Amino acid sequence: MERQRPPIATLLPATLLGAFLALALLVGPGASTAAAAGCPGSDAGPRKISNETAARAIVCLVNKERRRHGLGRLKFHGELERAARGHTKRMQKRDCFDHVCPGERSLVGRYEKADYLPCRCSWGAGENIAWGAGRKGSPRRIVNAWMHSPPHRANILRGSFQHAGVGVRWGSPTRRGANAGTYTLDFGYKR
Template sequence: MVTLDPRYTRAGIGKSGSVYVVLLVDGNVAAATPAPIPRPSNPPPAPVPGEDTLPVSENSHTFLAADERAMLELVNAARRAAGLAPLLSDPDLTRLARMKARDMVDRQYFSHYSPTYGFPFDMMRTYGVTYRYAGENIAGAPTVARAHAALMQSPGHRANILSNNYTKVGIGIVDGGPYGKMFVQLFTG
């Protein structure tokens, strides 16, 4: 018999293809504990020198909504506290994160695998995002602060936020879904 950790009110396990997702619900906050996401079988080619787009500085994230800006500030505060450089807000990753969050609300699922876009790596490749390292965090919560706290309490999500392999992030937050808001963070480096 397995006993549920008393911090959680519900738990669920789902399988999508070859990926398992564990969902732990703590009152109104949910964060999927990431199962290992397989590396793409055909990783995108390494960027050609001179073809890189100019990074968007942390201070020029005017394309972010207020909640997205607040989450970026929390993510970068956690990174600074760990002695890491802040992540740069990337408009292409932000667009994809918003699309994924909207898809989860509209299609009523909560998973790293999207029935519309596939795995995060598939989505990035389809939309021309190149990377050497990539990752995704998803969460559902009524507020930015609660979503960030849940992500930081999850070892896999915390590792993504504090990875020194990542230099860029896209944050998408959409109102709706069973938790109030759906959060997607896409990381590349």
Template sequence: MPAVPPPPSAGATAPAAETAQYVREVADLVNAERVKAGCTVMVKVNSKLTQAAQAHSEDQDRRQTMTHSGSDGSQADARIKAAGYSWSNWGENVAVSPSATAVMAAWMNSPGHRSNILNCAYQDIGVGFSAAKGGPWWTQVFATPR
């Protein structure tokens, strides 16, 4: 895998190409964990889920608050639907962590987050990343289409 540049420092905004690298890296790390756990279905990056995850990471960054609730009171299910994805089940992980590798290690060491990552029923993933005011703030959104 090519070297991934470090996340931008606080106050910097990651260019779109760099953010896309983080999305791909997290998705690859998720699928590596799913293979180890015996999942036969690997998650595919979905642009609608990524849109929902990215908007939530940016919202958390603006507020400097790690939470599953949006500033408008929304939860992940509503944000996923608003992005145009019709789901039958979903899960969300959020974190503040310096890198894709570090955030995945933290999520894998947390039972609830690990459960989302290793839920073999999920088929799609979206990943959000924001470091405009600090962080970086990460969001994973998992879902299975309806």
């Protein structure tokens, strides 16, 4: 016996509803708003909060994502914070949005300069960078963008990472005077 196909009029609304729900999950408030709860400054746009508050909000939001996935929290690490701040400053100063700007050391070189490395241990390093103008420059929007980007998401959810340092500066690495926020999130572990 041959199965009858449902008429197109039945399939189309179901397909459209499915597409709408998928889109709502991607851009809707859902998990992002829930993740932002309890992270002061997470919804503030550029220049509305201090750089330090924005940096703490980034780590708070990242830790909420890690907790949702059964991972341990990242701890602020002063040396990584120094490396991240230096890179964020360099990106803006050099009009460069990249992991290595002209005249700058590699990620490992920046970790060495900040005294996170070398060590007589096993270690790992990773970095996420982002910038956003207006409301897209809030810590919540930045973390949400990272979570929707496979390589950035992989850094956030890498179980071996233990430490984090965040560099935040108001302004854009590519447009002078923009109402924007530029972020560097450096990850590491040492064992």
